[in-house]
Amino acid sequence: MNPRKALLILVPYLWLLALFLVPFLIVLKISLSDVALSIPPYTPTLDLSAGWAGFRDFLSELDFENYVFLSEDSLYWKSYLSSLKIALISTFLTLLVGYPVAYGMANAPDEWRPTLMMLVILPFWTSFLIRVYAWMGILSNEGFLNQFLLWTGLISEPLTILNTNTAVYIGIVYTYLPFMILPIYATLEKLDASLLEAAEDLGCTRAGAFWLVTLPLSRPGMIAGCFLVFIPALGEFVIPSLLGGSDTLMIGKVLWEEFFSNRDWPVASAVAVVLLAILIVPIILFQRQQQRQQEAEQ
Amino acid sequence: MRRLTWFNTVSLTIGFAFLYIPMLILIIFSFNESKLVTVWAGFSTKWYGELIRNEAFLDAAWVTLRVAVLSSTVATVLGTMAAYVMVRGGRFFGRTLFSGMIYAPLVMPEVITGLSLLLLFIAIGLDRGIITIVLAHTTFSMCYVSVVVSSRLVSFDRSVEEAALDLGCTPFQAFRLVTLPIILPAVASGWLLAFTLSLDDLVIASFTAGPSATTLPIKIFSSVRLGVSPEINALSTIMIAIVAVGVIVASLMSKNAIARQAREEKAAAQT
Numbered sequence: 001m002n003p004r005k006a007l008l009i010l011v012p013y014l015w016l017l018a019l020f021l022v023p024f025l026i027v028l029k030i031s032l033s034d035v036a037l038s039i040p041p042y043t044p045t046l047d048l049s050a051g052w053a054g055f056r057d058f059l060s061e062l063d064f065e066n067y068v069f070l071s072e073d074s075l076y077w078k079s080y081l082s083s084l085k086i087a088l089i090s091t092f093l094t095l096l097v098g099y100p101v102a103y104g105m106a107n108a109p110d111e112w113r114p115t116l117m118m119l120v121i122l123p124f125w126t127s128f129l130i131r132v133y134a135w136m137g138i139l140s141n142e143g144f145l146n147q148f149l150l151w152t153g154l155i156s157e158p159l160t161i162l163n164t165n166t167a168v169y170i171g172i173v174y175t176y177l178p179f180m181i182l183p184i185y186a187t188l189e190k191l192d193a194s195l196l197e198a199a200e201d202l203g204c205t206r207a208g209a210f211w212l213v214t215l216p217l218s219r220p221g222m223i224a225g226c227f228l229v230f231i232p233a234l235g236e237f238v239i240p241s242l243l244g245g246s247d248t249l250m251i252g253k254v255l256w257e258e259f260f261s262n263r264d265w266p267v268a269s270a271v272a273v274v275l276l277a278i279l280i281v282p283i284i285l286f287q288r289q290q291q292r293q294q295e296a297e298q
Numbered sequence: 299m300r301r302l303t304w305f306n307t308v309s310l311t312i313g314f315a316f317l318y319i320p321m322l323i324l325i326i327f328s329f330n331e332s333k334l335v336t337v338w339a340g341f342s343t344k345w346y347g348e349l350i351r352n353e354a355f356l357d358a359a360w361v362t363l364r365v366a367v368l369s370s371t372v373a374t375v376l377g378t379m380a381a382y383v384m385v386r387g388g389r390f391f392g393r394t395l396f397s398g399m400i401y402a403p404l405v406m407p408e409v410i411t412g413l414s415l416l417l418l419f420i421a422i423g424l425d426r427g428i429i430t431i432v433l434a435h436t437t438f439s440m441c442y443v444s445v446v447v448s449s450r451l452v453s454f455d456r457s458v459e460e461a462a463l464d465l466g467c468t469p470f471q472a473f474r475l476v477t478l479p480i481i482l483p484a485v486a487s488g489w490l491l492a493f494t495l496s497l498d499d500l501v502i503a504s505f506t507a508g509p510s511a512t513t514l515p516i517k518i519f520s521s522v523r524l525g526v527s528p529e530i531n532a533l534s535t536i537m538i539a540i541v542a543v544g545v546i547v548a549s550l551m552s553k554n555a556i557a558r559q560a561r562e563e564k565a566a567a568q569t
Contacts, residue, residue: 004470009390012380012440016399019437023414026421101313104306116310118549123317125541127498129515129522130534134320137327137526142336144323177317235407237501242522252409259413259505269417272410283405 031269032062042266066270075254076271080278082249086165086240087233090172094229095222097173098180102221103214105181106188120185124178131175132242139167139243163245171239176232180225187221188214220293227286234282235275251275321538328531335526345532355533358517362497365428365513369435370492376436377443377492378485382473384444385451403441411438412505419506426508434506435496442495443488450484451477483552490548494541 033042070076105116123131138144139162146158161167191214199209237252244250251271259268328346332339349355380400387393403411415434419426458480462472478485500515507513522530 005387008379009383009387009396012376012383012444013392013396015376015437015440016380016396019415019418019433020399020403023418024410026417027410027414030417097313097316100305100309104310104313107303107306108310114549114553118545119314119317122542122545123321125494125545126321127515127534127537127541129498129500129518130324130537131320133518133522133526133530133534134324136522137335137531138320138323140336140526144336147336174316174320177313181313231405232407235409237409238519242519252407255409255413256501265417268413272413275407276410279405279407286405287401 027269027272029062030266031066031273032064033266034063034065035264035266066266067274069267070270070274075249076274079249079251079254080274083234083251084278086168086172086248086250087230087236090169090176090233091226091230093169094173094176094180095226098177098225099184099218099222101177102181102184102188105185106191117185120178120181128175129238132171132238135167135171135174135243136162139170162243163248165244165248167243168240168248168250171243172229172233172236175239176229179228183224183228184218184221187218191217220289220296223289224286224293227282227289231279231282231286234279324531325535325538328528328535330528330531333528335528335531345528346536349529349532349536352529354512355514355517355529358512358514361428361511362514365431365435365503365511366493366496369432369496370439370489372432373436373440373492374443374485374489377440377488378447378481380440380444381448381451382477385448400441400444403438404445406438408499408501412502415502416505426506427511430506430508431503431511431513434502435492435499438502439492439495442491443485446488446491447481447484450481454480483555490544 030042035042101120105113105120108116136143140146141158141160141162143162145161146155149155150158161170195213195217196209199213200206204212235252236250237256240248240250240253241256244253252275255268255271255275258264258271327335327338329341329343330338331342331344380396383390384397384400412434415430415437416426419430419433424430459472459476462476463469467475498515499513500519503513504516504519507516518530518533521527
């Protein structure tokens with residue numbers, strides 16, 4: 001291998017090793033340590049100067065105490081379950097909202113499509129924090145939604161939406177909608193229209209043709225979209241902390257509070273490790289699906 | 299058989315209304331006279347004036363901008379190198395680990411990335427500040443850059459590169475004179491992506507920023523936690539306007555570039 005190529009490989013490789021893999025190993029290690037009133041607030045610290053004996057001492061002091069604590073304290077497993085529930089429900093809602101939009105885009109006249117695409121992508125470039133914040137003024141008790149509903153006479157008392165799980169669902173659907181629309185649109189756009197004509201010639205109604213032809217053929221896009229929403233929604237922090245209430249349990253928020261408010265680094269690290277363990281299943285499924293998709297296209 | 303039925307029209311209208319109305323309300327109410335953010339009291343630009351006089355916001359904006367320029371530039375260099383290695387590098391020791399480390403940060407929850415980097419910085423005794431935010435942002439955004447650039451590297455015709463090598467270019471010259479101009483649009487959009495990701499990031503910056511460096515998202519987050527404020531509406535409007543102009547200009551430019559390319563190809567075919 002020539003030195004130039006080695007350098008080309010080594011620079012990004014070492015960067016990622018030092019700033020991605022090593023930090024994660026540190027989290028793993030701290031999750032096995034104990035809390036201590038010191039700086040940094042955990043023991044044991046690895047003392048490399050003590051050589052092999054120091055390393056042995058270090059290993060002997062690690063234990064799974066924090067994980068036992070996570071499994072015993074109901075706050076944690078309730079938060080994991082509630083994060084899963086919130087992520088699943090909001091992924092499903094995003095699919096319900098996103099599919100008709102993607103379908104409409106795929107059926108729009110050709111000259112509209114670049115504009116429609118741009119309109120879907122534009123929010124993606126806009127600050128995530130600002131898009132979540134925009135809903136605070138809409139959903140509050142004196143907010144625009146309540147003002148509008150009171151004005152139409154549909155309700156006589158303002159609804160409490162902000163600081164509930166409903167607001168979290170709305171926030172997730174809103175911010176992740178482009179991630180759902182784009183992959184579905186990509187599969188619908190490639191769909192061969194002659195298949196629909198054939199179905200209708202063979203006696204299908206339009207709805208029947210949609211159900212039997214369009215929907216199954218757009219499945220890869222729907223699956224990709226669902227993963228793209230579900231995976232980040234599970235570890236979400238900003239949406240539950242701005243739109244959710246004190247009873248909204250999401251694991252991203254619990255980790256944040258454990259770290260910043262309780263300053264319990266070992267438990268925060270254990271929360272992170274378990275969250276990652278939960279995420280690995282959907283991530284692997286998603287990668288497999290993407291691979292199958294690529295092979296099918298070749 | 300494209301047909302825009304009433305159903306399509308309705309779903310497009312509702313979908314785009316849902317995407318845009320919240321931002322429109324934000325923009326309209328940034329020009330509201332009243333401090334009450336949900337009651338219209340007449341047109342005024344006073345919140346923009348307050349914003350310009352608010353030094354804490356200006357300082358935070360300056361920090362954010364410096365972090366974004368630095369981290370997206372380093373991330374573009376590293377990400378392009380990583381993409382080149384992945385697509386053209388052939389086999390090397392630890393390739394699987396390398397590709398894993400490029401894709402993992404894309405799906406890693408931000409709270410975990412932030413926590414792990416903070417623990418690293420503390421373990422090695424690095425003082426938290428602008429440098430640590432830049433390091434953190436570079437690490438995750440280089441992965442996005444590498445995905446964008448490698449998709450371009452995969453799709454272009456390798457024979458042009460080989461021709462350059464056959465005609466006596468060194469590999470570095472071939473890269474600079476042939477490969478780089480071809481992948482440049484992808485490198486540019488990678489940079490832009492890294493730049494916006496850095497501008498936007500709250501969670502990772504909160505973990506890795508020390509008390510000495512506050513970025514704009516951290517500042518916005520701490521003030522909106524207390525509720526909606528007209529000043530933040532004004533700030534949001536400015537940020538939305540910058541992004542909208544940027545995206546529209548970029549899309550018009552790429553449209554023109556495609557049209558020009560088509561014209562040139564047609565002209566070349568005629569001669």
